[in-house]
Amino acid sequence: MxxxxxxxxxxxxxxxxxxxxxxxxxxxxxxxxxxxxGVIRSETIDGYLIERGPNSSQGTQELMALADELGIRAEIVEGDPKAPAYVYHDGELHAVPMSAGAFLKSRLLSARGKLRLIREFFVPARKEESEESVFSFAERRIGREGAERMISAFVSGIYAGDAKKLSVQAAFPKMVNLETSYGGLFRGMFAKAKEARKNKAPAGPRSRRSCSFRQGMSFxxxxxxxxxxxxxxxxxxxxxxxxxxxxxxxxxxxxxxxxxxxxxxxxxxxxxxxxxxxxxxxxxxxxxxxxxxxxxxxxxxxxxxxxxxxxxxxxxxxxxxxxxxxxxxxEYPPLAIVYLAYDESMIEHSLRGFGFLAAPREGLNVLGCVWNTSLFEGRAPEGKALMTIFIGGARNPAAARLADDELVTLAHGEIQQAMKIRGEPGSISVTRYERAIPxxxxxxxxxxxxxxxxxxxxxxxxxxxxxxxxxxxxxxxxxxxxxxxxxxxxx
Ligand SMILES: Cc1cc2nc3c(=O)[nH]c(=O)nc-3n(C[C@H](O)[C@H](O)[C@H](O)COP(=O)(O)OP(=O)(O)OC[C@H]3O[C@@H](n4cnc5c(N)ncnc54)[C@H](O)[C@@H]3O)c2cc1C
CATH class of the missing domain: 3.50.50.60 (FAD/NAD(P)-binding domain)
Structure with a gap:
């Protein structure tokens, strides 16, 4: 009993x-x-610390409080909050703009796409309460370009999912709340920032952007x-x-x-x-x-x-x-994860950031690539760059079922093109999930x-x-x- x-x-x-x-x-x-x-599984192979599941976690207040309680806070490693994520579009990687200046200079969206995104401020809130797809919500609020090149790419990163199938109410309730409670995304973000300034940060562990543990997530x-x-x-x-x-x-x-x-x-x-x-x-x-x-x-x-x-x-x-x-x-679609290692000198890109996500219409099989060595210290031997590449998911389940050598060739071929890599990788491992993320x-x-x-x-x-x-x-x-x-x- x-x-x-x-x-x-x-x-x-x-x-x-x-x-x-x-x-x-x-x-x-x-x-x-x-x-x-469960899916959290860190492993060290030939000096490379690979993650077979999540590479990092958002450093939420609850996670930080738990780490404090367990006495393992000192083992937390944090990603650089200023390091950008990139989106692959039109054969190039574009940093996701994190300031107004960067947004104006960015070539991720066309001038028309940028104007449409800014116009979100004036888009009225939806009246119906029925569930809406993430894509339809994003297209309605920030326009088609923003929905395709930004939101759909991020949906691949979080859910390995399809923005046209995911419910915005279920998958991103906070976004819906900005519209229903404040009238729109910009209006909501400005109002929340104002509220936060007025109320100051609450006592207790602060939330951080991205973190892991020195020994990996399994710690x-x-x-x-x-x-x-x-x-x-x-x-x-x-x-x-x-x-x-x-x-x-x-x-x-x-x-x-x-x-x-x-x-x-x-x-x-x-x-x-x-x-x-x-x-x-x-x-x-x-x-x-x-x-x-x-x-x-x-x-x-x-x-x-x-x-x-x-x-x-x-x-x-x-x-x-x-x-x-x-x-x-x-639904839990299949997912394959490929781990590749390069000499840093082979890669033209600065690799300052989390990695990149591919927007659906760019013709890549790769959903995204995490630059592990840029994210946290101690993930690879000196002078080496470790890449974790995701293939498959809801939009391309068949690709996740390719043979290991096909996956490695595909992953290398596509990230080589995106990141301008000269030379061949060392292949470290492949992880497969027949049913990965709900x-x-x-x-x-x-x-x-x-x-x-x-x-x-x-x-x-x-x-x-x-x-x-x-x-x-x-x-x-x-x-x-x-x-x-x-x-x-x-x-
Ligand atoms: C590939 C991948 C990458 C991810 N990346 C990130 C990321 O970067 N950041 C992030 O925040 N989140 C990420 N996630 C999501 C997050 O890590 C998971 O949602 C979370 O770890 C799931 O934990 P869980 O305990 O709910 O389920 P699981 O980890 O699936 O654990 C379920 C457990 O139940 C066991 N089990 C199954 N059937 C039975 C049974 N009949 N009886 C007893 N036990 C059973 C399983 O063996 C397993 O141990 C990722 C997930 C995956 C799969």
């Missing part, structure tokens, strides 16, 4: 388990694979795993989750899926509501899994599922068919609302993960911490 069980030890599950334990809740974290961290997840200690069990297979309904006479294991489906066509509303009352009044879960050839069984009051949505879908199927279906609908496509905001309602009807059941309230590492830390506190309060 445990108070809470967390299933899935990526950053979401690790933060949730760590927080529960820190609040005195008897929590157990179980994971299928033989390591903790954070490894530290969390270490603190959770023996309450983290790796290598669990065939995980099965059931609601166990405790009746006054004792406990009986009821598979609610079959119970409720039997009632589907029934007009017996009373019986349905009795079951739902039962579930909300006496929550208890029975979890079973295989570990080292032995079938383990644990009963608990609360379960946090922190796996990807498609795995959560299977786990909740015995509890709610509708919830299972909603989770299964979330897409907050049109309909996602409504889907999450319904998921929340169903979770609300199943007392003791919680979800945490990158498919609900933000895909970034910082979002996952914030959300997992919030869910863990809610569980602790319910005990």
């Amino acid at each position: 445990r108070d809470a069980i967390i299933i899935g030890a990526g950053i979401s599950g690790l933060v949730a388990a760590y927080r529960l334990k820190s609040l005195g809740v008897d929590a157990l974290l179980i994971e299928t694979s033989d390591r903790a961290g 954070l997840t490894d530290t969390l795993a270490e603190r959770i200690g023996e309450d983290l069990i790796l290598g669990c297979s065939d995980i099965d989750l059931r609601y166990e309904i405790v009746s006054p006479k004792g406990s009986s294991d009821i598979n609610l899926k079959s119970q409720i489906s039997n009632l589907k066509d029934s007009s017996d509303i009373d019986l349905k509501s009795q079951i739902s009352n039962f579930k909300s009044q006496i929550p208890n879960f029975k979890l079973s899994f295989n570990k080292s050839g032995i079938r383990e069984e644990i009963t608990c009051k609360s379960v946090i599922i922190s796996t990807p949505a498609f795995a959560a879908s299977r786990l909740v199927a015995p509890v709610s068919e509708e919830l299972s279906h909603l989770l299964d609908e979330i 897409q907050y496509n049109l309909g996602h905001a409504a889907r999450v609302k319904r998921i929340d309602e169903l979770i609300g009807q199943n007392a003791g059941l919680y979800l945490a993960g990158n498919y609900l309230r933000g895909p970034s590492t910082g979002d996952c830390v914030k959300e997992a911490d919030r869910v863990a506190r809610e569980v602790a309060r319910s005990m």
